[in-house]
Amino acid sequence: MALQNRAPHPVPVHELVRPEKVGELEISSDLAFQDREWVVQRVGWAVMVVVLVLTTLGLLGGWGPLNQHVVRAEQGLSLELERVVRHGGQARFEMVVPPELAPDGTVTVWIDRRWLQGLTMENTPVPEPESTSVHGDVVLYEFAASDPERPGRIEMEFVPDDIGLRKGRFGVQGGPSLSFTQLVLP
Amino acid sequence: MDSILRAAAVYLFLLLLFRVAGKRSLAQVTTFDLVLGLIISEALQQAMIDGDDSMTNAFLVVTTLVGLNISISLLKQRSERIERIVDGAPTVVFADGRLLPQPMDRERVDEADILNAGRELHGLHSLDQVRYAVVERNGAVTVVPKDEDL
Numbered sequence: 001m002a003l004q005n006r007a008p009h010p011v012p013v014h015e016l017v018r019p020e021k022v023g024e025l026e027i028s029s030d031l032a033f034q035d036r037e038w039v040v041q042r043v044g045w046a047v048m049v050v051v052l053v054l055t056t057l058g059l060l061g062g063w064g065p066l067n068q069h070v071v072r073a074e075q076g077l078s079l080e081l082e083r084v085v086r087h088g089g090q091a092r093f094e095m096v097v098p099p100e101l102a103p104d105g106t107v108t109v110w111i112d113r114r115w116l117q118g119l120t121m122e123n124t125p126v127p128e129p130e131s132t133s134v135h136g137d138v139v140l141y142e143f144a145a146s147d148p149e150r151p152g153r154i155e156m157e158f159v160p161d162d163i164g165l166r167k168g169r170f171g172v173q174g175g176p177s178l179s180f181t182q183l184v185l186p
Numbered sequence: 187m188d189s190i191l192r193a194a195a196v197y198l199f200l201l202l203l204f205r206v207a208g209k210r211s212l213a214q215v216t217t218f219d220l221v222l223g224l225i226i227s228e229a230l231q232q233a234m235i236d237g238d239d240s241m242t243n244a245f246l247v248v249t250t251l252v253g254l255n256i257s258i259s260l261l262k263q264r265s266e267r268i269e270r271i272v273d274g275a276p277t278v279v280f281a282d283g284r285l286l287p288q289p290m291d292r293e294r295v296d297e298a299d300i301l302n303a304g305r306e307l308h309g310l311h312s313l314d315q316v317r318y319a320v321v322e323r324n325g326a327v328t329v330v331p332k333d334e335d336l
Contacts (some may be wrong), residue, residue, distance in 0.1 A: 044206030
């Protein structure tokens with residue numbers, strides 16, 4: 001009895017389900033959507049190719065011909081670093097100090113402290129500094145010049161902690177300085 | 187907070203990547219696909235945990251991934267549009283006794299795949315016995331045989 005008294009369902013079931021038909025096949029296929037999907041997929045594939053090309057060139061960090069960068073200052077002072085590095089990945093930079101900047105056998109270089117705060121040093125610089133001190137906004141490293149004839153190379157390995165475009169400054173105390181920019185990818 | 191963001195970023199990246207790669211990308215789990223899946227998980231693991239090997243981090247990451255999966259399934263339930271965006275729509279690749287070349291090309295399906303599905307699902311031996319063939323949302327090919335073969 002209860003069944004007979006029940007009101008009919010207000011909306012026919014087929015309208016609730018809204019099946020579309022291909023021939024007699026009930027299927028919620030959507031050709032217009034599939035056309036768009038196909039285009040989006042092909043664009044996605046193109047983006048993947050672009051990403052791989054950029055990676056090969058080194059523009060997404062890591063090794064690559066366009067990633068190595070040399071910033072030069074006066075008197076032959078220069079800094080070799082990567083344009084793009086990755087958060088948590090390994091990075092290095094190399095300072096080249098000409099012998100003229102170390103007349104008494106030692107040279108003191110300084111690095112912008114704010115820049116150093118955005119990274120973790122992997123190990124002590126090579127060669128090991130004679131002393132390290134903080135002076136205002138900069139960290140000073142004093143090195144003994146190993147060869148009075150040839151430029152000294154100071155290498156630092158670090159892991160970037162911050163993300164984004166990072167600017168830093170580096171120089172020789174009482175001598176030339178330079179500024180550099182590095183992009184840190186997430 | 188960063189555990190959640192990392193897991194969410196990885197989830198959305200994979201969702202996007204596999205949508206762009208197409209339905210058929212990992213539909214048939216061949217030996218190599220299985221290995222590929224393992225390598226992908228290995229490669230993403232570090233990005234998700236970021237050196238934090240604590241149980242708390244692992245639980246947070248897993249909770250975020252499962253939570254996102256539930257959220258997206260709820261959204262799909264409510265909106266057909268979202269369902270199509272996330273899962274795609276089934277594609278008919280064989281109808282009225284003929285192959286449909288354009289959808290087949292797009293879904294990277296050939297005659298052999300349809301015959302394979304026909305054999306596997308219904309014991310069919312020729313395309314003549316097939317009424318419809320569809321690439322489903324999950325990338326599997328399904329076949330509807332002609333009535334006399336049922």
